[in-house]
Amino acid sequence: MLVIEKLNSGYGKLHVLYDVSLTAKRKEITAVLGPNGAGKTTLLNSIFGLADIYSGSIELDDERLNKMPPHMISRRGVSYVFQLMNIFPNLTVEENLRLVARFSGMNHKDIENSLKEIYDLFPILKERRRQVAGTLSGGERQMLAISIGLIKRPRLLLLDEPTAGLAVRYVDMLIEKILEMKKTMDMIILLVEQNVHKALKIADKVYVLVSGRIIFEGTPSELVNKEDIAKMYLGVG
Amino acid sequence: MFDVIILFITDLLAFFGIYLMLNTALNIERGYAGIPNFGLLFSYAGGAYITGHLTAKIAILLTGAKVEADPITQPVSALMVLNPILASNPLISIALLIIILLIGASFGALLGLIQLGPAIRLREDYLAITLLALGEVMNYIAIAYKPFINGSLGVQVPDVFSWIGSRYRFYLATGIILLIAFILYIYAEFLGRTPLGRAMKAIRENEIAAVSLGKSLTRYRAIAMIIGSAFTGVAGSLWTLYSGAITPTLQRFDWTFLPWLMIFLGGIGNNLGVALGTFIFVLINRLIIFNKHLLAGVLPFDIVWFDYISLGLIMGLILIYRPQGILPEKPYIPKNIRRKIVVSRSQE
Amino acid sequence: MINMIETLISGITYSSLLSLMALGITLLYRTTKVPNFAHASFVVFGIYTSYTLALLGYNPYLGTLLGFIVSGIIALILFYALLEPLRRRKSSIFILMMATLTYDILMFGIINIYADYLQTTFKIPARNVYLAPQDFTLIGLKGVTIVSTSLLIVLLMLLYILLNRTIIGAALRAVMENPSLAQANGINVSLMLALSWFLAGGLAGVAGALLPMYMMTDPSTGMLLIAPMFCASILGGLEQIYGAPLGGFILGLATTVLVSWLSGVIGYWIMTYSLMVPYITLIITLIFIPRGVVSIILKR
Numbered sequence: 073m074l075v076i077e078k079l080n081s082g083y084g085k086l087h088v089l090y091d092v093s094l095t096a097k098r099k100e101i102t103a104v105l106g107p108n109g110a111g112k113t114t115l116l117n118s119i120f121g122l123a124d125i126y127s128g129s130i131e132l133d134d135e136r137l138n139k140m141p142p143h144m145i146s147r148r149g150v151s152y153v154f155q156l157m158n159i160f161p162n163l164t165v166e167e168n169l170r171l172v173a174r175f176s177g178m179n180h181k182d183i184e185n186s187l188k189e190i191y192d193l194f195p196i197l198k199e200r201r202r203q204v205a206g207t208l209s210g211g212e213r214q215m216l217a218i219s220i221g222l223i224k225r226p227r228l229l230l231l232d233e234p235t236a237g238l239a240v241r242y243v244d245m246l247i248e249k250i251l252e253m254k255k256t257m258d259m260i261i262l263l264v265e266q267n268v269h270k271a272l273k274i275a276d277k278v279y280v281l282v283s284g285r286i287i288f289e290g291t292p293s294e295l296v297n298k299e300d301i302a303k304m305y306l307g308v309g
Numbered sequence: 310m311f312d313v314i315i316l317f318i319t320d321l322l323a324f325f326g327i328y329l330m331l332n333t334a335l336n337i338e339r340g341y342a343g344i345p346n347f348g349l350l351f352s353y354a355g356g357a358y359i360t361g362h363l364t365a366k367i368a369i370l371l372t373g374a375k376v377e378a379d380p381i382t383q384p385v386s387a388l389m390v391l392n393p394i395l396a397s398n399p400l401i402s403i404a405l406l407i408i409i410l411l412i413g414a415s416f417g418a419l420l421g422l423i424q425l426g427p428a429i430r431l432r433e434d435y436l437a438i439t440l441l442a443l444g445e446v447m448n449y450i451a452i453a454y455k456p457f458i459n460g461s462l463g464v465q466v467p468d469v470f471s472w473i474g475s476r477y478r479f480y481l482a483t484g485i486i487l488l489i490a491f492i493l494y495i496y497a498e499f500l501g502r503t504p505l506g507r508a509m510k511a512i513r514e515n516e517i518a519a520v521s522l523g524k525s526l527t528r529y530r531a532i533a534m535i536i537g538s539a540f541t542g543v544a545g546s547l548w549t550l551y552s553g554a555i556t557p558t559l560q561r562f563d564w565t566f567l568p569w570l571m572i573f574l575g576g577i578g579n580n581l582g583v584a585l586g587t588f589i590f591v592l593i594n595r596l597i598i599f600n601k602h603l604l605a606g607v608l609p610f611d612i613v614w615f616d617y618i619s620l621g622l623i624m625g626l627i628l629i630y631r632p633q634g635i636l637p638e639k640p641y642i643p644k645n646i647r648r649k650i651v652v653s654r655s656q657e
Numbered sequence: 658m659i660n661m662i663e664t665l666i667s668g669i670t671y672s673s674l675l676s677l678m679a680l681g682i683t684l685l686y687r688t689t690k691v692p693n694f695a696h697a698s699f700v701v702f703g704i705y706t707s708y709t710l711a712l713l714g715y716n717p718y719l720g721t722l723l724g725f726i727v728s729g730i731i732a733l734i735l736f737y738a739l740l741e742p743l744r745r746r747k748s749s750i751f752i753l754m755m756a757t758l759t760y761d762i763l764m765f766g767i768i769n770i771y772a773d774y775l776q777t778t779f780k781i782p783a784r785n786v787y788l789a790p791q792d793f794t795l796i797g798l799k800g801v802t803i804v805s806t807s808l809l810i811v812l813l814m815l816l817y818i819l820l821n822r823t824i825i826g827a828a829l830r831a832v833m834e835n836p837s838l839a840q841a842n843g844i845n846v847s848l849m850l851a852l853s854w855f856l857a858g859g860l861a862g863v864a865g866a867l868l869p870m871y872m873m874t875d876p877s878t879g880m881l882l883i884a885p886m887f888c889a890s891i892l893g894g895l896e897q898i899y900g901a902p903l904g905g906f907i908l909g910l911a912t913t914v915l916v917s918w919l920s921g922v923i924g925y926w927i928m929t930y931s932l933m934v935p936y937i938t939l940i941i942t943l944i945f946i947p948r949g950v951v952s953i954i955l956k957r
Contacts (some may be wrong), residue, residue: 142840154841159838161828174827175844213906291811347694347758435891437692438692439943442883442888445884449933611769614769618763620762622818625763
């Protein structure tokens with residue numbers, strides 16, 4: 073379980089998040105929604121040790137993540153899929169996956185199994201496994217980026233707008249895949265999304281972040297009922 | 310005692326003037342146009358050496374003096390003829406000074422363009438490599454090509470300041486250096502407020518955005534480099550005229566690293582800051598040099614290396630703790646727009 | 658004819674040394690994204706390491722090993738004292754370049770103090786370091802030629818194995834490709850950068866240790882080397898690690914063999930200007946192939 077309490081964070085003198093508290097459970101998708109510039113990416117960066125934390129706590133399964141450098145947090149079983157620059161463009165698809173797997177300390181057998189799982193989830197990547205990653209299409213690239221996050225079988229998967237800028241057919245497909253991941257893999261998924269409709273469809277729990285503060289916490293159906301919030305900040309309803 | 314103080318102040322002001330010219334030039338190149346000129350030495354040495362090469366030759370033309378000795382290889386006998394004529398002829402001396410400074414400026418500008426040219430379209434790091442690498446060339450040319458300034462022996466140049474009387478010669482030279490430095494400083498400040506200067510700064514801030522707005526990267530880089538290198542060339546000329554002689558030993562430390570240190574100290578982009586940084590640095594530096602004999606016996610090595618280490622450390626600290634300098638750059642907003650901003654703010 | 662072969666051998670020696678220096682510059686450019694203007698200082702520390710060993714009566718070739726360590730440490734100090742604090746503050750590439758330039762000045766001061774110290778302690782002119790008279794010969798070849806070319810080949814092979822066959826090398830490549838993603842996947846980027854600085858410093862140290870067997874050196878030899886080193890590195894391609902030796906050999910042979918041939922054709926005076934070859938090559942490269950020779954080969 074991921075538990076964030078009274079988190080204040082930002083970058084140097086730029087205070088972004090104010091008293092943010094959030095809980096995300098295993099085998100659930102927790103979605104963080106909100107307008108541009110609300111601090112959604114900063115929230116993920118704070119969890120991953122990429123932002124400055126002024127006060128509050130971040131705990132994953134009762135272990136504090138605050139003050140750890142990113143590479144240590146990664147070794148605690150956290151995967152962060154960036155929105156951009158999220159692959160190694162000059163390596164092949166399989167090199168990308170194997171490289172990351174090797175640093176997670178998995179043994180040879182685990183790597184092969186994990187690779188098979190990923191190719192089952194994204195068959196297109198198996199077809200393209202000898203292709204240089206930089207030459208993939210936008211959707212395929214995003215699948216590879218998520219696979220890089222999955223290969224080490226994380227406890228917590230952070231997804232930063234995985235569908236941003238993708239063609240419609242890929243958006244639907246990726247959303248399906250995220251749902252499938254939730255069912256088949258035992259992990260916490262924290263999803264930051266612009267595409268509110270799609271996110272509400274698959275999320276188990278929703279937080280709405282506006283100007284660095286949480287203004288709503290509940291299930292997707294509760295959010296849809298709160299018309300003021302849904303309309304004003306999310307353009308839904 | 311009084312004489313010593315006057316001497317110290319004259320020397321201090323001359324150094325301040327020379328460095329102010331260099332640092333203003335560097336500020337136009339880096340502070341305005343974003344050019345990382347790590348090869349300031351090239352146009353500075355160019356200005357200094359061309360002055361060493363041409364001053365006597367032009368003096369012969371202007372005075373019509375019959376000089377049989379070659380002014381480059383036998384400067385002493387040439388100067389024995391030329392210096393008395395110049396000393397009794399203020400007008401010719403001044404004309405000679407002006408001509409030499411114009412030559413120094415044009416030669417400096419040309420060298421700046423040659424230096425920047427190969428990398429003018431490329432990224433900042435390639436620019437820096439090219440400028441730094443070419444910075445060292447001028448000394449090799451001057452050493453290899455004997456007719457330029459007599460190889461590593463160097464040359465002496467005619468004295469264009471001695472007409473005021475040998476007692477006041479250094480005061481006059483220092484005064485002229487300060488006057489020209491002041492004029493160049495005012496010009497740089499003015500340039501920063503013109504549309505040209507603002508276009509340069511726009512390119513420095515965001516190359517892609519500025520280029521997409523139709524600002525030509527190469528054109529503004531070239532203009533900044535021409536102006537800056539012309540200043541640098543003038544500074545080199547004045548240095549040779551002030552010292553009365555020049556050898557091909559101008560160092561990257563003195564004539565590239567120290568100017569960078571001073572503009573970092575004062576605040577890149579801000580002319581007033583640059584002037585302040587220059588003054589503080591030159592004052593401290595001259596005080597140390599003036600009192601060097603006190604340290605000479607104490608240190609087990611040549612004191613000049615102590616400068617390299619102490620100033621290197623100071624630069625490191627500035628880079629880490631205060632890269633914006635004492636007086637950071639403030640955005641300049643033209644008057645007509647300033648009023649509009651005030652109006653629109655009050656309406657909010 | 659014999660003269661020409663001698664020149665060619667001398668050119669190969671020079672090229673090998675140049676390649677070792679350029680290799681480090683390219684490596685650092687790939688990992689830290691900064692042109693290292695202090696690289697010449699690393700070389701000069703190598704020079705004085707083997708010189709010191711020679712003064713103490715040891716075989717100066719031991720300097721290759723010790724020089725690797727000494728210059729590697731000098732590079733590590735630059736990384737941890739200046740570059741890493743600046744990188745943490747998200748300083749621009751320009752500030753990082755300025756920092757390497759500053760370190761070069763600092764090291765120039767230190768090496769000169771050391772030369773002064775040697776001068777007073779051993780009563781020798783420590784500003785003209787030339788060890789070629791002590792060199793050995795084997796089957797008619799100078800020791801420095803044999804050692805520098807074979808060391809270049811061995812070190813290149815070791816570097817290849819490190820980068821492509823080991824997990825640390827994989828981490829280094831990941832850092833070159835995408836540092837933030839590498840960090841996000843458990844790679845200690847700071848440690849990998851430090852490793853690249855140690856390796857690059859070490860390679861420069863090896864080259865420096867061999868240099869006094871080849872030519873007359875002194876503390877300011879570094880200033881002479883800045884242009885050829887960067888020229889070789891850019892000529893090969895700043896983005897291509899294995900382009901560095903290619904650039905090193907093209908430039909090295911141009912400086913020695915081509916100039917020597919030209920002096921026969923045009924006149925001996927041209928030798929005086931052999932120093933200008935790197936500058937001219939640099940200018941031509943930047944204008945016509947700024948991404949280096951390897952970029953042309955890869956395109957085909």
